[in-house]
Amino acid sequence: MESEARLIIASGEQSPDLYYRTGFLTPDPYIYAEIGNESFMLLSDLERDRARKEGKATHILSTSEWEEQARKEGKRGLSAIAALFLKSRGISTLTVPYDFPFGLAKSLLSEGFSVSPAEGSFTPQRALKSREEADKIRKVQEGVEQALRTVSGLLRKSTVRDGWIYLEGLRLTSEKVKFVLKEELLGHDLIGQHTIVAGGEQACDPHNEGSGPLPAHLPIVFDIFPFSEKTRYFADMTRTLFKGAVASRHRDLYEAVLSAQERAIAKAAPGVDSSLLHQAVEERFAELGYTTGEVEGRMEGFFHGTGHGVGLEIHEAPRVGKTGVPLLPGHVITVEPGLYYPRLSGGVRIEDMLYITPSGAENLTTYPKDWSSVAIP
Amino acid sequence: MESEARLIIASGEQSPDLYYRTGFLTPDPYIYAEIGNESFMLLSDLERDRARKEGKATHILSTSEWEEQARKEGKRGLSAIAALFLKSRGISTLTVPYDFPFGLAKSLLSEGFSVSPAEGSFTPQRALKSREEADKIRKVQEGVEQALRTVSGLLRKSTVRDGWIYLEGLRLTSEKVKFVLKEELLGHDLIGQHTIVAGGEQACDPHNEGSGPLPAHLPIVFDIFPFSEKTRYFADMTRTLFKGAVASRHRDLYEAVLSAQERAIAKAAPGVDSSLLHQAVEERFAELGYTTGEVEGRMEGFFHGTGHGVGLEIHEAPRVGKTGVPLLPGHVITVEPGLYYPRLSGGVRIEDMLYITPSGAENLTTYPKDWSSVAIP
Numbered sequence: 001m002e003s004e005a006r007l008i009i010a011s012g013e014q015s016p017d018l019y020y021r022t023g024f025l026t027p028d029p030y031i032y033a034e035i036g037n038e039s040f041m042l043l044s045d046l047e048r049d050r051a052r053k054e055g056k057a058t059h060i061l062s063t064s065e066w067e068e069q070a071r072k073e074g075k076r077g078l079s080a081i082a083a084l085f086l087k088s089r090g091i092s093t094l095t096v097p098y099d100f101p102f103g104l105a106k107s108l109l110s111e112g113f114s115v116s117p118a119e120g121s122f123t124p125q126r127a128l129k130s131r132e133e134a135d136k137i138r139k140v141q142e143g144v145e146q147a148l149r150t151v152s153g154l155l156r157k158s159t160v161r162d163g164w165i166y167l168e169g170l171r172l173t174s175e176k177v178k179f180v181l182k183e184e185l186l187g188h189d190l191i192g193q194h195t196i197v198a199g200g201e202q203a204c205d206p207h208n209e210g211s212g213p214l215p216a217h218l219p220i221v222f223d224i225f226p227f228s229e230k231t232r233y234f235a236d237m238t239r240t241l242f243k244g245a246v247a248s249r250h251r252d253l254y255e256a257v258l259s260a261q262e263r264a265i266a267k268a269a270p271g272v273d274s275s276l277l278h279q280a281v282e283e284r285f286a287e288l289g290y291t292t293g294e295v296e297g298r299m300e301g302f303f304h305g306t307g308h309g310v311g312l313e314i315h316e317a318p319r320v321g322k323t324g325v326p327l328l329p330g331h332v333i334t335v336e337p338g339l340y341y342p343r344l345s346g347g348v349r350i351e352d353m354l355y356i357t358p359s360g361a362e363n364l365t366t367y368p369k370d371w372s373s374v375a376i377p
Numbered sequence: 378m379e380s381e382a383r384l385i386i387a388s389g390e391q392s393p394d395l396y397y398r399t400g401f402l403t404p405d406p407y408i409y410a411e412i413g414n415e416s417f418m419l420l421s422d423l424e425r426d427r428a429r430k431e432g433k434a435t436h437i438l439s440t441s442e443w444e445e446q447a448r449k450e451g452k453r454g455l456s457a458i459a460a461l462f463l464k465s466r467g468i469s470t471l472t473v474p475y476d477f478p479f480g481l482a483k484s485l486l487s488e489g490f491s492v493s494p495a496e497g498s499f500t501p502q503r504a505l506k507s508r509e510e511a512d513k514i515r516k517v518q519e520g521v522e523q524a525l526r527t528v529s530g531l532l533r534k535s536t537v538r539d540g541w542i543y544l545e546g547l548r549l550t551s552e553k554v555k556f557v558l559k560e561e562l563l564g565h566d567l568i569g570q571h572t573i574v575a576g577g578e579q580a581c582d583p584h585n586e587g588s589g590p591l592p593a594h595l596p597i598v599f600d601i602f603p604f605s606e607k608t609r610y611f612a613d614m615t616r617t618l619f620k621g622a623v624a625s626r627h628r629d630l631y632e633a634v635l636s637a638q639e640r641a642i643a644k645a646a647p648g649v650d651s652s653l654l655h656q657a658v659e660e661r662f663a664e665l666g667y668t669t670g671e672v673e674g675r676m677e678g679f680f681h682g683t684g685h686g687v688g689l690e691i692h693e694a695p696r697v698g699k700t701g702v703p704l705l706p707g708h709v710i711t712v713e714p715g716l717y718y719p720r721l722s723g724g725v726r727i728e729d730m731l732y733i734t735p736s737g738a739e740n741l742t743t744y745p746k747d748w749s750s751v752a753i754p
Contacts, residue, residue, distance in 0.1 A: 014391075026584070027571070027692060046681045050582050098480030103494035105479040117480035182563055186556065191568060193606065194404070205427050207403075229570065304423045315404060 004093040005086060006034040008122075009078050009104055016312035017097055017123045019232060024055035031063070031082045035089055042066070042085060061085075079107035086113070097122040127309055127317040128330030133233065134355045137310065137332055138364050140235035141353065143188030144224045145367045147181045148239060151222070154180065155376045160216040160244040174198065174210035185226045192226035196238075203240075203347030204340040206304055216244035219254065219348045221338075225314050234314045236334050237365055238351035242375045250346050251371065253290075253339055257348045258369060260284035260337045264306060268327060268335070268354050268361035275324025278306040281337040290339055300341050307334035310353055331356040332364070381470040382463060383411040385499075386455050386481055393689035394474055394500045396609060401432035408440070408459045412466055419443070419462060438462075456484035463490070474499040504686055504694040505707030510610065511732045514687065514709055515741050517612035518730065520565030521601045522744045524558045525616060528599070531557065532753045537593040537621040551575065551587035562603050569603035573615075580617075580724030581717040583681055593621035596631065596725045598715075602691050611691045613711050614742055615728035619752045627723050628748065630667075630716055634725045635746060637661035637714045641683060645704060645712070645731050645738035652701030655683040658714040667716055677718050684711040687730055708733040709741070 008018045009032070012025035018032055019025060022041060031042040039057040048062045063081050070080040082104075086094070093114045096105065098121075105115050121127065129137070154177070158167045165172040174197040185192045198210030199220035214220055220243070225236040240254060263284050264277040285292070285302055292301025305321030308314075310332050318325045320333050327333070336351030352365035368374075385395045386409070389402035395409055396402060399418060408419035416434040425439045440458050447457040459481075463471070470491045473482065475498075482492050498504065506514070531554070535544045542549040551574040562569045575587030576597035591597055597620070602613040617631060640661050641654040662669070662679055669678025682698030687709050695702045697710050704710070713728030729742035745751075 025571070045676050046583055049675055050584050096479060099478040100480075101476040101494075102473060102479050102482040102492070103475030103477075105482070106494060115479070117478075117483060179563065183560065186559055186563060191570065193568060194402070206423055207427055298426055299422050 002036045002089075003091060004035075004095070005089070005091045006122075007082065007086070007094045007096050007100075008032045009082060009101070010097075015097070016126065016232075016316075017121075020123055020126055020312060022051075022055050022057055024051055025232075029078060031078055031085065032057070033082075033086065033091075035091065040085070042081065077107070079104045079111070083108060083111040083113070087111075121317060124317075126311060128328060129311060129332050129355070130330070133311070134332060134362075134364070136228070136231045136233040137235050137353070137355075139231070140188075140190060140226065140228050140233055141237065141364050143185055143190045144226065144235050144237050145365075146188065147184035147192075147224060148222060148237070148367060150184050151177055151180055152241065152376065155241060155243050158243060163216055165214045165216050165243050171213040173213050174202075175212075177214065178210075181222075181224060185224075189229050190226035191229055192224060195225075196221055196223035198347070200345045201342060204298075204300070204342040204345070206338060206340065206347070206349065214243075215345075217242070217246060217250075219250055219346050221347055221349050223349065223351070227314070232312050234310050234312070235364070236310050236314060236336075236351060236353060237367060238336055238338075238349045239367060239369065240348045240350060240374060244377070246375055249344060250348075251375070253341070253344065253346050253348050254371070254374070256285065256288045256290055257337055257339050257350050259288075261335055261350050261352070261369075264335045264337065265352065265354065265361070265363065268333070268356065270327055270329050270356055270358060270360075272327050273324045274307075274318055274320040274327055274333065275322060277335060278321050278324065281306050285337075285339065295343070298342055300343070302337060302339055304338065307336050307351075309333055327356050329356050329358045379413045379466075380468060381412075381472070382466070382468045383472045383499075384459065384463070384477075385409045385474060386459060386477070387474075392474070393503065393609075393693075394498075397500055397503055397689060399428075399432050399434055401428055402609075406455060408455055408462065409434070410459075410463065410468075412468065417462070419458065454484070456481045456488070460485060460488040460490070464488075498694060501694075503688060505705060506688060506709050506732070507707070510688070511709060511739075511741070513605070513608045513610040514612050514730070514732075516608070517565075517567060517603065517605050517610055518614065518741050518743075520562055520567045521603065521612050521614050522742075523565065524561035524569075524601060525599060525614070525744060527561050528554055528557055529618065529753065532618060532620050535620060540593055542591045542593050542620050548590040550590050551579075552589075554591065555587075558599075558601060562601075566606045567603035568606055569601060572602075573598055573600035575724070577722045578719060581675075581677070581719040581722070583715060583717065583724070583726065591620075592722075594619070594623055594627070596627055596723050598724055598726050600726065600728070604691070609689050611687050611689070612741070613687050613691060613713075613728060613730060614744060615713055615715075615726045616744060616746065617725045617727060617751060621754070623752055626721060627725075628752070630718070630721070630723050630725050631748070631751070633662065633665045633667055634714055634716050634727050636665075638712055638727050638729070641712045641714065642729065642731065642738070642740065645710070645733065647704055647706050647733055647735060647737075649704050650701045651684075651695055651697040651704055651710065652699060654712060655698050655701065658683050662714075662716065672720070675719055677720070679714060679716055681715065684713050684728075686710055704733050706733050706735045 041057040066081040200215040200218040203221040223238040307320035309316040338349030340347040418434040443458040577592040577595040580598040600615040684697035686693040715726030717724040731738040
């Protein structure tokens with residue numbers, strides 16, 4: 001008889017590991033355990049019937065009977081129910097996710113279980129996407145590209161006056177553009193949060209989401225990373241667009257980022273350490289004389305990682321930065337160098353998503369990034 | 378010198394406690410500590426400049442210098458940085474949220490800290506909303522009601538044929554209605570996930586989100602609970618609407634739920650135990666002969682709680698169910714009884730949000746629920 005179990009207590013919403021295993025979403029936490037080849041979902045009556053239709057587990061049980069027993073022992077809560085259930089199966093040793101709630105872990109420890117957080121990911125296989133998963137991500141990406149094409153069309157129809165962009169007589173704002181983007185995303189069942197539409201000075205802070213009128217002539221960063229309400233997979237793309245005439249220092253900034261990105265993408269292949277992509281970006285910027293550091297109390301240059309894994313989370317394994325990991329077939333990573341110079345009112349970032357294959361890397365992003373596509377007259 | 382700190386390591390996205398304290402959102406986790414009257418945010422360079430503009434804390438620091446020191450000691454990660462920082466301030470005892478990651482807690486324990494999860498909520502004051510917070514929730518609720526009015530207008534324009542609802546020659550589907558709802562919500566900067574539009578048999582499972590053509594004559598449950606991208610507050614409303622002629626057994630079901638809800642709402646006042654609202658619902662259903670239990674392997678009747686707190690989380694304190702807590706001025710709770718009978722193809726739920734005041738309760742929901750408003754000819 002098995003004495004070890006792997007345990008998750010979370011809602012499907014909070015825990016991509018749980019969703020990956022069960023395919024089931026709940027707003028409230030429930031108990032999930034793997035014992036040998038069997039898997040158990042323990043849910044309230046409210047969720048149990050739905051789980052029987054939608055959930056993946058070898059056993060789908062109701063917590064009701066355990067609740068009754070816990071109450072008799074003067075205990076309550078999910079840890080008490082989990083303890084009763086696990087003891088009934090002869091379990092004494094638990095492996096839980098790294099982010100398992102500390103309060104629950106303490107309760108289980110005091111019930112006599114040995115409890116260890118998983119070293120690293122609880123579900124390492126999540127980092128290695130099947131073709132089917134990559135297609136789900138590509139599908140999300142299609143919606144992202146369609147949304148940006150719509151906005152690009154608006155920029156084409158816009159005019160420039162006194163350094164600002166006008167559409168139908170009104171200044172075009174970040175808010176308006178974000179609304180258009182999100183509406184397009186919605187039509188693809190995608191939910192976009194924290195979508196970035198930031199121009200000029202605002203674009204120099206990579207996480208500033210942007211607000212107010214959009215400047216002509218200066219780089220405008222569009223960073224769009226929704227997830228599908230249906231599949232729960234994310235996609236992530238950044239493009240930097242311009243409206244109107246562009247000064248050469250800003251075009252140079254754009255071309256520098258593009259060439260650094262292309263060098264990094266060219267390195268992506270199975271077996272290559274992901275830190276080499278980051279190095280390629282840093283080397284290219286150094287070569288072109290773009291320096292990084294704190295100037296007048298603000299960071300400028302290139303001061304974030306080159307990329308990250310994308311899947312059921314927007315930021316997941318593997319990392320692509322100063323410290324890396326060997327890339328493997330199935331990894332989906334972003335490659336998103338950027339340069340930010342407040343003194344130039346210029347921030348540029350360009351981001352594609354790559355799917356690492358046995359023989360190289362497939363770019364899941366098809367939206368163009370050549371100068372004639374991003375500089376809109 | 379203080380030797381105790383309250384510590385959160387999370388992203389603002391994941392942790393409403395952290396957002397409540399700092400007003401700052403990040404996609405990635407960072408370190409937040411309260412020591413006496415001082416508060417500290419320790420962030421990457423990427424986030425630090427933005428935090429200085431948007432965040433609330435007495436000290437906003439960069440993790441860079443600590444990272445360097447951690448590396449020298451052969452350590453890495455947020456727990457190593459947190460340990461170095463806390464030791465530099467003479468801290469030995471930590472209180473963390475109940476859901477603090479177990480893996481991080483273990484690292485801090487092995488660094489010699491005493492670490493305890495908070496008993497109950499880390500931020501109990503979150504349950505007691507100021508007038509300003511209640512107004513933020515009401516603002517979200519206005520968007521919810523506007524969205525449902527739009528859908529009600531579509532139902533009015535619809536026709537009935539062979540038991541189905543038709544709009545402009547096509548069967549009206551859950552998917553179409555959800556799209557209309559979400560589009561309206563988007564116009565109010567609201568993000569709606571898991572919006573429920575479920576009719577007939579589907580409505581008998583309270584968490585079934587609904588799909589396919591919507592039935593005429595039978596109850597259709599609309600449960601809409603978005604949050605504001607700006608304020609992060611949720612609102613939550615359920616209405617059950619009908620299209621076309623309605624059989625008396627379904628109207629009776631509706632009136633039963635409405636009268637149970639009204640009795641529960643009438644009980645809501647400061648000092649009253651929230652379980653009394655649940656009891657009032659159960660008593661009313663018993664009085665009217667609506668029984669609850671498992672029939673042919675499925676739950677029917679009333680088998681969920683009567684309500685829950687609403688705020689920065691969709692489900693938060695206080696609970697309104699079999700076990701309750703005394704209601705206090707500032708609580709925002711839902712009152713949402715339902716009756717579900719698969720054998721009748723009928724599920725009805727009606728949900729309002731109440732703001733408990735010093736003298737009673739204010740209903741934040743204004744959408745009508747009388748028969749003539751919900752039964753659309």
